[in-house]
Amino acid sequence: MDVLSEVLRAVKLRGALFFNGEFSAPWCFRSGGSALAARALFPLLLDPGTADPEASRLIVFHFLTEGRAFARLEDGSREELTAGDIVIIPRGEAHFLGNGWPEKPVDSFVVFARYLAEGLKAVRFGGGGEITRFVCGFMACEPRLSDVVLAGLPPILKVRVADEPAGEWLAQYIRFSVDQAGSSAGSALVLSRLSEVLFVEALRRYISSMPGDRSGWLAGARDPVVGRALALLHHEPSRPWTVQELAKRAGLSRTRLVERFSHFLGESPMAYLTQWRLKLGAEMLQSAEQSVAAVADAVGYGSESAFNRAFKREFGCPPAQFRRRRKSQAAGQS
16 A cells, blocks of 8 residues: 555546657747646546546646657746656646747647647657657646645656666557557557556656655655555545554554654644545535535544534535535536
8 A cells, every 4th residue: 555546546637648749849839827728638538527627637747758858837947858758747837848949939739739639640840850759648636635746746847757667668658559549449548547657657756756854745655654654544534543543553653653744744644634534525525416414424524513614614614515616616617
């Protein structure tokens, strides 16, 4: 059991590879922010009815399979990329990807929109110089739950995934699958799963490479004791946990567990669990038709009234009102 898997399972990642570029220098495109990207990309999900672009986090990434490029945010943050690198924009901010600077960067969703409906057919573009090949993908997930992980990431993140045997295999398999896209049954499902694997592998590499003096959720997830405690809480959030039981199962004394947990996450294990339960409850109220009492029970509250009070303190309104507001907002956007 590991905590990253437990959290990502709750977050319900939905991924797709959506663009296969073969660009020649100089070239540069600008990818707009999350709102524009969501409207363009959500139809590419295998089951778009399960995802609402207005209520989801959109994480964009680009994986270089050949050549070199740069990725830059509008605030100037920049990463240099070579084949085998993946660059992730965790909060879906507007960004540039290119090699050299043409007279004017093109708007990706204006110039390349017609290619999105053609699957992963290679799109060729640029000034005729050095070739860069890359695949673009995105992940959609519930923002309130995904913030547990994403809040600890920088706004632009580069991870090299092809330096180890497993990463090299993944890179080669992605190249092969993209080349074969559309030619066999089930290729869309394969590409969806590959995008999820690539994203999770990048997160794992980033966590393992973090400096040892870091704090925060990602650093806590890497710590053997705190990571195990987090995994237990996320695996069974409705269990009536006590600090004593959690410490015993994590292999540490009660006092030391609280100290280590607070060092990395800035709060006690039970305070963290309360916040996670409420986030799960909010997600269930938006995505399921269960009664408030059923949601309260599912996230570990012994009574509906206790859940109502805690939920109102956190979100400013009772659960039933929260659900009505979300449904009204969704109806107004449809």
